[in-house]
Amino acid sequence: MIDTKLYGDNDTDVLIKESGYDDHFHEHEHGDKYRSGFLNTYIFSMDHKIIARQFLFTGIFWALIGAGMSIIFRLQLGFPEESLAWIKPLLGKWIVIDDVTGMGTLDPQFYYALVTMHGTIIVFFVLTAGLSGTFSNLLIPLQLGARDMASPFLNMLSYWFFFMASVVMFFSLFLSTGPFSGGWTAYPPLSALPQASSGSAGGMTLWLVSLTLFVVSVLLGGINYITTVLNLRTKGMSLWRMPLTIWAFFVTAIIGLLSFPVLVSGFLMLMMDRGLETSFFLSEIFIAGQGALDYVGGSPILYQHLFWFLGHPEVYIIILPAMGLVSEVLSVHARKPIFGYKAMVFSILAIAFLSFIVWAHHMFMAGVNPFISNFFVIFTLIIAVPSAVKVFNWITTLYGGNLRLNTPMLFAIGFVSLFISGGLTGIFLGNSAIDIPLHDTYFVVAHFHIVMGIAAFFGMFAGVYHWYPKMFARFMNETLGKIHFWVTMIGAYAIFWPMHYLGMAGVPRRYYSFETFQTFKHFDVMNQFITVAAIIVFAAQILFVINFFYSMYKGKQQKTRNPWGATTLEWTTPIVAGHGNWPGNLPKVHRWAYDYGKDGIEYTPQHIPMKDGEEAGDH
């Protein structure tokens, strides 16, 4: 158990009051502006803690929809012979009922729409906005000792642009022609020609509008995060004393700020191709029944370059915040300083830099010059180095630690496991020669789902369970949490491990049905197994959502400020922090964020002054 008397809440108050930093924040109190009336407090809030929760709730909403979609298309893949008539009340005309047999089948067009929306929703709305939006907002001001974000107003706008993007995308699900169905990467010509498929008309238009709004949200958020980290740290919080969470959010914001605008330029050209008949991405195209279209000499590969220049950094925008959260949770619950703090920071920076020069490894099969491919192969494989440094440091942090195996810790360890498994297959796919047979097979699906899908979700879960008391002043239920963890952990491997074999046997991804392929007949049972596992894992996520909302009202109450015995500043605020986070002075920082077990003391928070003759814990 943690010795709560070690640094009691009163001691913290006295210390901050006597030796904290007075920024005169409460003298010209404009706190009321932020907390007057329901609307300003909970809806159009400019308080970063509320905005973080708004991002989290919207993220959970989208995660349920995105995961629910995967269950529907998994049912089609696992049990193509079974009737899906029972989903007709939900999907309406997309379930076609045979008049004679009464058998309901999923419309193939809608199958593609489901796959596309699943990818778009999970990648952008859940793992970008839901993950980094939530935790950057919650933790950057709290862990840095800032009153709020640099610009609370832009912060509010950031959420509401995300909200508008959500509304537009949600609306597109209900179009009579269906949402966009050409894959989440939206390659032309499927995305550029409105007549290409039913989802390419209205569905694609709304998709573009939604994602453009989304980019605005990411940029507004990112500008804010970077400015806050560089300008609003409390006294004594040098860059090298920042927790790794902040480093991760900071670098993530920089990556987003530099890569998303390139996507916008691609989108602009796509919009012009769609609406103004330009030929940026469209070459000479003949359509049966319509003859030759007017387009001349455009290149769809050009779009792929622009897309993946964002697309690849995007996977690090997803995984870096998860890495930051995991580093922090591992260190707190192993009661040990993070191993190799500076190596961790430098590997984050190295990954961020390399993420910009590897995009074409998504395009080895798109006709890219093999000599250019070599360049991308080499840099792709070099990413393994900083990634391995991080994995090594996580494991070494655990080694010999006094581990508390509670839910956040389990999810953090699970993250490390998934990151290793998924990362190793990345080395396969990063080689252009091996990529030739594996490209567009289930091997790729397995790889990225483990390494950036499930792993990032695990980082997010670790963060939610760990910082839940900070958000709602209560704890989530441990028993339900552990059930959630074990089902998800074993289930995730049960879903994606078999897919590696499917992929190596050449089973292509995104196919509606394999009925006509005799070669793949013996995989029917494996596909059924995957589907059943997916349904069980989905049920476990429902359990998580129930736990989440139940604990908000009925969870165990947080009695002391620092329930985990952590060293970072967010645990020095009152349990329910008002606007400005600290009631009086701001805490001053005297040490790095990882003084665990130093000089025989279990933990020493960052705001505790150095004793006489004490040497700093960081080197």
Added chain:
Amino acid sequence: MSIKEPRYESTFHPHKFALWASLCSITMMFIGLISAYIVRYAAGNWQEFNIPSLFYISTVVLVISSFTLHKSYKSFVAEDEKSYKFLLLVSLVLGIAFVAMQTFGWFELEARGIELNGNPSGSFFYLISGLHALHILGGIAAMLVATFHAYKLPFFVSNKRRLRFDLVVSYWHFVDILWIILIVFIHVIRYIL
């Protein structure tokens, strides 16, 4: 919007820092377009055309507006009210003139048969110059507010007002330099590649 005072004593105000961060973002968008331009140019089937001279004249106008705006800022700091107001107004007029000249430049291109939906060389030119003009319009909006303030508010120099003006000037210099890079790039690429 309230960007808070910095905790560390720094010469760089968070406001200005945030502006620079967004300028990086805008730059990346144009780098994306320029890269696409180069890739598409190298692929062949590219119809060369001479840029109407109006675009070069407009470039000069824009550069002059940048100078006058800078002078106006200097006068503001030096508390020279008259030249501050006058030069600000001149810059605003020059900025609007730039957009007008770009528009007439597009008309001239159109009249020469360079269509938006024709050869990609034209599409790219319209896209890049059009997107830049949108950013100029943003700058003009900011200058309009600044001019309104200059003529309506009683004249005094405060840190807050100086910072606000500084932000407008920084942004205007940015779109100015951006246009010079773009026009030089489009002009020169045919001699390099």
